[in-house]
Amino acid sequence: MKIACFSASPIMKYGLMPGFEKNGEETKIFPMACMGDEMVTLELDGQVIRVPYTEQDKINSYIDKCIARYGPDYVILEGYQGELALGISMACEKYGCGFIYWSIEDPVGFARTLPIAKMADIVFTTALECIREYRNQGIQAHLLMFGCNPEFHRSGVYRPQCDLDFAVQASWYNFASRIEGFNILLKPLLGLGYKYRIWGYNWDSNPQARAFLGDNEDHFAGIFPNEKLPDLCASARIILGFQCDSSSITQTSMRNYEVLSCGGFYLCQYTKASAYIFREGTHLELVRDKEEAVSKVLFYLAHDQERIRVARLGQEYVHRRHSYEVRVSEDVLPYIERRASIRETAKIRELRI
Structure with missing residues (x-):
């Protein structure tokens, strides 16, 4: 055909x-x-x-x-x-x-x-x-x-400019679930002295997004080319994940599959779908509240081998099944x-x- x-x-x-x-x-x-x-x-x-x-x-x-x-x-x-x-x-x-x-x-x-x-x-x-x-x-x-497409969403190359504690490649949308994710997962990490960058649409043009970033606006880096996602996943220790919907058991961000396929460690806002499709602590990690966000970031930044293990198993899983x-x-x-x-x-x- x-x-x-x-x-x-x-x-x-x-x-x-x-x-x-x-x-x-x-x-x-x-x-x-x-x-x-x-x-x-x-x-x-x-x-x-x-x-x-x-x-x-x-x-x-x-x-x-x-x-x-x-x-x-x-x-x-x-x-x-x-x-x-x-x-x-x-x-x-x-x-x-x-x-x-x-x-x-x-x-x-x-x-x-x-x-x-x-x-x-x-x-x-x-x-x-x-x-x-x-x-x-x-x-x-x-x-x-x-x-995912394993030939494109593959393990990338380390880039010093992307050597970060965590990275965000997600646009700002005014969906309730998305904003909840930003407040639960991203907000508590902004003032803790971590190295991070935020890429995506609307962060610099949406008044609500600019108010959310506050004094952290200088961490916004514009639009990140999708073609460079493999290298970002090979360089940043944690990729944060956000969702537009929390009601479905099958609808997730496309990043769930793409980041895992690139070998990235994915720390994701909890939703029914992310818990239903992926195994928490095996393929990725999920966050339900601010305290859990901070504790899991602290743990995985301090335990490289655990972070690498989860990223490897997540990559193998999506390559095989998704x-x-x-x-x-x-x-x-x-x-x-x-x-x-x-x-x-x-x-x-x-x-x-």
Whole structure:
């Protein structure tokens, strides 16, 4: 099969799309990068075209041309990308492709992305609990959790500039669970004299985030390239983890899998999903309150071998059980191959008629 997508986000470029390739499927990414108020489109006759969001017709036309030329069996879209969904839906219907939507922001983003899910032929969600919600909307959804790509999310190289007691690669979002995690896990560590850096979106632009950092604003270091995550995990002794949802037993931050896959020691905000999918003290460590945050940081900074042991076991676990190769093989292909078979049967019937 030929699988196309219009997002060069790290989760697609380094995660799910290589997972399809590992299963013998052909893939093509037509990257459309968001830059301020513009949509930057690439790989169309060697030209870079910048189109404002308001010019939906031009975006739709670009998508139409790409799908017409490549002729995919399926086009997959993930996350909050409503500006692409309409064009993909129309082109897929026009050219007989299947439209797959991966709702990676569930459950907190369910209402916002439901209109996209309604356009799709096949829907996957990271939250098991949302499957019933989709069913109530007349949508048959399937579980597809985050994962890792061991060829990309691998053990990195030590970098002196990332030699830190702990590091944060997480954006500031005003979700209740996320803010609770910052208050429980990060806040009590800020004034204890540790070497640390914070990377991510919104820390310098969100008033609530700036107030949270207070006198520690100089520890914010901008946006950290995802391509350098392996080296960060090889250099910082602890990577802190934060979650946008605490209600689901399957929805976690994608960092849970990526940091472990890179061999990093992951000290994570406790959620049902992190406790359900991973073994505390074996694959990662979980924190429930401020006192536990401080005590576990003190312990693991003082016990290198324990920290290394947990990181090693966590890496082995996600490589074995949670790679995108496994995700695609077990959680995606059975559903899209079944749909492809149904479509082929329908075509044969049409020919007979």
